[in-house]
Amino acid sequence: MEKLLEIKNLHTSFYTHVGEVKAVRGVSLDLDKGEAIGIVGESGSGKSITMMSTMRLLTDNGKITEGQVLFNEKDLSKLREKEMEKIRGNEIGMIFQDPMTSLNPVFTIGEQLMEPLIKHKKMSKTDAFNKAVEMLKLVGIPSPEKRMKQYPHEFSGGMRQRAMIAMSLVCAPKLLIADEPTTALDVTIQAQILELMKDLKSKIDMSIILITHDLGVVADVCNRIYVMYGGTIVESGNSRDIFYNPKHPYTWGLLRSIPNPKEDIKERLKPIEGTPPDLLKPPAGCPFAPRCEYTLKICLTERPPQFEANKGHCSACWLNHPDAPKVEANIERGNS
Incomplete structure (x- = not known):
């Protein structure tokens, strides 16, 4: 498959009055054309910052300190702002976490949909209007001509999310980044x-x-x-690997926190004890070590490399070292 995006050893820091926050610490990932990948982890794991670094949408105190972001073999981390403006919304679209804060309240939905078409595709206002209406239809918004004239506060939560999707897709980008696109929506709308x-x-x-x-x-x-955890990728693989043969204790913890509607049990879900690491002072070893029930001495002092379980399935955990104690994956809900 042809690579669309390659992130190589990405490091992103934020410089605050209390010190340097190392939010992303050596992330590497890739994406093929036509593929869908997921980035999962707790809040503060570095998921959104990795993608905001890719889009070059960091705040003024944020900076990519190391690594490459190759999109169609072009390093986005080295482009000037004017060059990035041609890529954002045109070749890469992004759905942000909260559509109510991402949509501009003083412009109609139609105006916000038409703007990228006029700017990037050089369309006339009439053609841009017709294309915007077509996109609203595509994402399932009823009476699109009427909705074009409405403001974000006149849309329900689910409709605002659909409008954000329409906005991110209106220029037919090669890549769509969806940051928590179903947060705060009811399960029916999520589906x-x-x-x-x-x-x-x-x-x-x-x-x-x-x-x-x-x-x-x-x-x-x-x-x-x-x-992702602690600004790093702790495990990667295809969906079957992650769900049926996970190799990292953090992944086990995430899986234990998913309710299983097929099981007739009344046990409580088992949370991951503790809190994520302070990235002002990142741990020297494995970032998950303080919360892990299988911590070895080496976990506290040395960061684990990516051990390959099988082709395309890697885990950054010392338990995967040939000389480590053998531990069975503990993903059953309620087990200790």
Whole structure:
């Protein structure tokens, strides 16, 4: 498969009054054309910052300190802002976490949909209006001509999310980055949004990066999954590897927190004890070591490399070293 995106050893830091926050610490991932991948992990794992670094949308105190972001073999981390403006919204679209804060409240939905078409595609206002109406129809918004004249506050939560999807797709980008696209939506709307993304992926042959803290959301959408923790990737593999043969204790913990509706049990879900690491002072060893029930001495002092379990399935855990004690994957809910 032809590579669309390659992130190589990405490091991103934020410089604050209390010191340097190392939010992303050596992330490497790739995406083929037409593929969908998921990036999962708790809040603060570095998922969104990795993608904001890719889009070059960091705040003024944020900086890519090392690594490459290759999109169609072009290093985005080295481009000038004017060159990035031609790529954002045109070749790479992004759905942000909260559509109410991402949509401009003083412009109509139609104006916001038409703007990228006029800017990037050089369309006339009439052609841009017709294309915007077509996109609203495509994402399932009823009475699109009427909705074009409405403001974001006049849309429901699910409709605002659909409008954001329409806005990110209106220029037919090669890559769609969806950052928690189903957050704060009820389960019915969540299912509709995910089904819509799968449908659009097949219709316009684009690649998708889905960012979420919920492994259940990526199960039906993504070909491959990257698990992030503490600004690093701790495990990666195809969906079957991650769900049926996970190799990292953090992935086990995430899987234990997913309710199984097919099992007739009344046990409580088992949370991952503790809190994520302070990235002002990142741990020297494995970032998950303080919360892991299988911590070895080496875990506290040396960061584990990526051990390959099988082709395309890697885990950054010392338990995968040939000389480490053998531990069975503990993903059953309620087990200790």
